[in-house]
Amino acid sequence: xxxxxxxxxxxxxxxxxxxxxxxxxxxxxxxxxxxxxxxxxxxxxxxxxxxxxxxxxxxxxxxxxxxxxxxxxxxxxxxxxxxxxxxxxxxxxxxxxxxxxxxxxxxxxxxxxxxxxxxxxxxxxxxxxxxxxxxxxxx
Amino acid sequence: xxxxxxxxxxxxxxxxxxxxxxxxxxxxxxxxxxxxxxxxxxxxxxxxxxxxxxxxxxxxxxxxxxxxxxxxxxxxxxxxxxxxxxxxxxxxxxxxxxxxxxxxxxxxxxxxxxxxxxxxxxxxxxxxxxxxxxxxxxxxxxxxxxxxxxxxxxxxxxxxxxxxxxxxxxxxxxxxxxxxxxxxxxxxxxxxxxxxxxxxxxxxxxxxxxxxxxxxxxxxxxxxxxxxxxxxxxxxxxxxxxxxxxxxxxxxxxxxxxxxxxxxxxxxxxxxxxxxxxxxxxxxxxxxxxxxxxxxxxxxxxxxxxxxxxxxxxxxxxxxxxxxxxxxxxxxxxxxxxxxxxxxxxxxxxxxxxxxxxxxxxxxxxxxxxxxxxxxxxxxxxxxxxxxxxxxxxxxxxxxxxxxxxxxxxxxxxxxxxxxxxxxxxxxxxxxxxxxxxxxxxxxxxxxxxxxxxxxxxxxxxxxxxxxxxxxxxx
Numbered sequence: 001x002x003x004x005x006x007x008x009x010x011x012x013x014x015x016x017x018x019x020x021x022x023x024x025x026x027x028x029x030x031x032x033x034x035x036x037x038x039x040x041x042x043x044x045x046x047x048x049x050x051x052x053x054x055x056x057x058x059x060x061x062x063x064x065x066x067x068x069x070x071x072x073x074x075x076x077x078x079x080x081x082x083x084x085x086x087x088x089x090x091x092x093x094x095x096x097x098x099x100x101x102x103x104x105x106x107x108x109x110x111x112x113x114x115x116x117x118x119x120x121x122x123x124x125x126x127x128x129x130x131x132x133x134x135x136x137x138x139x
Numbered sequence: 140x141x142x143x144x145x146x147x148x149x150x151x152x153x154x155x156x157x158x159x160x161x162x163x164x165x166x167x168x169x170x171x172x173x174x175x176x177x178x179x180x181x182x183x184x185x186x187x188x189x190x191x192x193x194x195x196x197x198x199x200x201x202x203x204x205x206x207x208x209x210x211x212x213x214x215x216x217x218x219x220x221x222x223x224x225x226x227x228x229x230x231x232x233x234x235x236x237x238x239x240x241x242x243x244x245x246x247x248x249x250x251x252x253x254x255x256x257x258x259x260x261x262x263x264x265x266x267x268x269x270x271x272x273x274x275x276x277x278x279x280x281x282x283x284x285x286x287x288x289x290x291x292x293x294x295x296x297x298x299x300x301x302x303x304x305x306x307x308x309x310x311x312x313x314x315x316x317x318x319x320x321x322x323x324x325x326x327x328x329x330x331x332x333x334x335x336x337x338x339x340x341x342x343x344x345x346x347x348x349x350x351x352x353x354x355x356x357x358x359x360x361x362x363x364x365x366x367x368x369x370x371x372x373x374x375x376x377x378x379x380x381x382x383x384x385x386x387x388x389x390x391x392x393x394x395x396x397x398x399x400x401x402x403x404x405x406x407x408x409x410x411x412x413x414x415x416x417x418x419x420x421x422x423x424x425x426x427x428x429x430x431x432x433x434x435x436x437x438x439x440x441x442x443x444x445x446x447x448x449x450x451x452x453x454x455x456x457x458x459x460x461x462x463x464x465x466x467x468x469x470x471x472x473x474x475x476x477x478x479x480x481x482x483x484x485x486x487x488x489x490x491x492x493x494x495x496x497x498x499x500x501x502x503x504x505x506x507x508x509x510x511x512x513x514x515x516x517x518x519x520x521x522x523x524x525x526x527x528x529x530x531x532x533x534x535x536x537x538x539x540x541x542x543x544x545x546x547x548x549x550x551x552x553x554x555x556x557x558x559x560x561x562x563x564x565x566x567x568x569x570x571x572x573x574x575x576x577x578x579x580x581x582x583x584x585x586x587x588x589x590x591x592x593x594x595x596x597x598x599x600x601x602x603x604x605x606x607x608x609x610x611x612x613x614x
Contacts, residue, residue: 042422045378046471047471049374050258053255086382086383088423
């Protein structure tokens with residue numbers, strides 16, 4: 001069914017729920033791969049660099065954000081890899097998903113109310129509209 | 140690292156577009172920083188043109204934007220006030236020489252010794268000082284000034300949500316300059332503070348006497364400018380490295396900053412360095428290569444040649460609003476959380492760095508004292524040795540060296556057992572003081588008739604121990 005699953009994560013509660021769905025889907029198909037994608041927002045670069053003592057601690061700090069999800073996937077015994085991207089989260093996930101020809105994109109929705117969504121914009125909504133493969137938005 | 144050809148022509152379309160965006164965003168900042176330094180707007184504009192154009196060729200970090208900056212303007216303001224423009228240009232040339240030398244000697248390695256507490260303090264102090272420099276431009280200038288500042292801020296923070304291609308500060312300038320013109324509002328303009336000349340910069344040697352007195356005046360400023368410029372440039376290059384997931388040559392960047400400032404001084408520009416805000420704008424707008432920096436510099440000069448006489452009509456409050464935006468962008472808002480969550484010593488170093496910069500009005504002094512203070516804190520924290528007593532075994536935790544041996548020796552002043560073991564497996568003997576301390580404790584206790592066994596020395600410590608005590612290494 002779905003061989004190559006892109007799981008977009010941001011270290012939030014919703015991302016964990018999305019991860020659980022990704023694991024369910026992956027467990028239906030033998031030899032499926034979850035690509036755990038975390039986009040480091042350009043806006044965060046300055047403060048991340050400032051607050052990290054070295055490039056090494058910068059890297060490990062970011063890996064820590066998705067560690068709980070990595071743990072979940074590992075425990076489920078599913079093959080996975082971690083991809084750190086830089087840019088604006090929405091467009092970056094779309095670009096990566098389309099270039100890598102993934103079979104499905106799974107992403108958590110932040111569950112903003114409609115006003116906040118209008119101001120902040122919904123990453124999951126943007127991703128859903130622009131990827132060329134099926135997308136699963138997890139509430 | 141990419142090949143030179145890739146660094147130049149790997150991203151032509153993106154680089155040209157982002158370069159234009161940066162040029163538009165640079166103009167108001169270059170003018171505002173000139174005003175902070177106390178010189179004509181042309182000095183900052185020439186500097187931005189020269190530095191951006193030169194660094195595109197000689198820099199070590201493609202896609203980074205260097206130009207006239209607030210950090211440098213703040214350092215040079217006193218020099219300009221006391222001695223005038225020519226001394227500033229001479230200081231700029233000397234700054235270039237100092238930076239080239241530091242680059243040749245591998246300054247980049249030293250950057251790792253600057254703790255992030257100091258860097259956070261640096262950006263916060265910078266933001267506060269830029270803001271303080273704006274206060275005289277709006278305090279007591281009438282309610283209309285406040286309205287214009289407020290509208291500027293409204294535009295720069297809301298318009299980018301809808302219009303992404305044109306920098307919001309430029310939109311604010313165009314709209315509000317037109318509004319001021321049409322309404323005939325009485326506002327101070329850039330023209331009231333300096334002149335814009337629509338001509339290319341030309342080569343000239345600063346008119347200063349070539350003697351020791353001149354050197355005595357400019358050297359302290361040049362050293363401070365060199366330090367501040369390299370600090371901000373190397374921080375910015377780390378941020379651009381991170382954003383683009385590429386590496387850069389930090390020592391080449393340091394030399395490049397030096398070459399750019401050296402030449403810049405002969406063309407009537409004030410010393411500058413890399414800019415965090417503009418570099419972020421460049422990368423976000425799609426800039427990745429050297430071409431983006433070159434286009435930014437050339438485009439800026441072109442715009443000044445064409446639009447120069449319109450620039451003088453820009454109302455000061457708009458520029459003040461843009462500078463407030465720059466402050467908000469420069470300030471590290473994570474600092475409030477940092478003060479609470481970071482180790483106490485780090486929080487203190489950060490706050491002290493900010494306080495010293497604001498007190499002395501000098502970013503370089505703040506950074507240097509911050510680094511010294513954090514080094515002292517570091518030594519103090521690792522000089523605490525923990526000693527745990529379990530039965531007759533004493534476990535030593537923490538490194539033993541000249542600063543930590545005293546508390547180590549004190550712990551063994553009162554021993555009641557007849558026979559003890561000192562376990563050093565969680566420790567490390569670093570120097571002669573450490574070896575001496577262990578030997579001293581052993582002989583003192585043995586004098587009191589207590590049998591002492593020292594165990595758990597790691598191989599490096601044991602080697603040092605044997606060497607310094609003149610024993611032959613048994614293993």
